[in-house]
Amino acid sequence: MKIAIIAHSHYPIKQPFAGGLESHTFHLAQQLQQAGHQVTLFAAAGSETTLPFIPFFQPTATNDSIAEEEIVAYRERRYLSLMRVLKQGNYDLVHNNSLHYIPLKLASALPMPMVTVLHTPPFESLVEGFKSSLTASHHRTIAVSKSAAKSWLNAIPNLKTQLIYNGVDTRLWLPTNQQQKYAIWVGRITPEKGLHLAIKAAQLANMPLKICGPIYDAGYFSQAVQPLLSDQAVYLGNLGMQALARQVAQAQVFVCTPCWDEPFGLVAAEALSCGTPVAGFGRGALVEIVTPETGVLVPEDVEALAQAIAQTQPLSRKHCRQRAVERFSMAAMIQRYTDFYQTLVSDRVPFRTTRLPLVS
Structure with a gap:
């Protein structure tokens, strides 16, 4: 055609x-x-x-x-x-x-x-x-x-x-056996993506957090995000796909914090393709992407999200990968x-x- x-x-x-x-x-x-x-x-x-x-x-x-x-x-x-x-x-x-x-x-x-x-x-x-x-x-x-x-x-x-x-390209977003102790957050850095809540939840969960994505709202970043950054919450910038896929695959958990009803949530599907379970807010289409076997979704609450981060640890990375390949390839x-x-x-x-x- x-x-x-x-x-x-x-x-x-x-x-x-x-x-x-x-x-x-x-x-x-x-x-x-x-x-x-x-x-x-x-x-x-x-x-x-x-x-x-x-x-x-x-x-x-x-x-x-x-x-x-x-x-x-x-x-x-x-x-x-x-x-x-x-x-x-x-x-x-x-x-x-x-x-x-x-x-x-x-x-x-x-x-x-x-x-x-x-x-x-x-x-x-x-x-x-x-x-x-x-x-x-x-x-x-x-x-x-x-x-x-x-x-x-x-x-x-x-x-x-x-x-x-x-x-998602399941040939690029691949699992790895080289997991490290950190969570990862990926997305546009704007208020409706809730990055500041992800940082606070990761702190409560005692989980280092890596942050990737373009800064869309400079005011939000400087006022709400930058003061929370530390050696335990590190902003890596806006990475290319291959570098980003490696970071997501090595993470123990992917944190997703939509403060609005996301029409889809491509980053969550990419995380599952890497075998990385998702801890996030159960809003919009995220409830269609993430199942109880592949992540933990909670109301929009920092303490609940911190608990969700810990609760994802026993989940099967194989099941995460399988769901992405079958439903979102x-x-x-x-x-x-x-x-x-x-x-x-x-x-x-x-x-x-x-x-x-x-x-x-």
């Missing part, structure tokens, strides 16, 4: 990844290409050159010199332009990871099917975009978890979704996506498209 993938414009799709969505988009494009499909990724400039990508956006998320209204207007113009390119591109299917409302509003203008994936909770502009897309007969929606689907159904009761869990995800794509392409009939607005 000839497949176009729309990335969001905030960050380049490259290592070290800014977050789970960047990692997911990278592997999706890579694995579809390796499976023999003709893939074009429309992404921000600076993305990984080994990917079949076209630099359609300038990354703007970290550019504080540009006013927010200018960034919003820029993204709208670029997505409008992209939809015109896609309409003429003779693609079999468009996979939309943009997190932007314009591809949704203009889904009916495309002559090919478009699949949009629910990677986030419902926010206002995206909800309005999805409401517009309900009239596009060839647009389909995928939820990355039951939790994500439920949150969107509360916002749009007639939204139909297909469940396909995100996948990259191979399984790609197969489910391509099966779904093929159904849409096989059912394709000539669509009556709408006119796209002109772009200055």
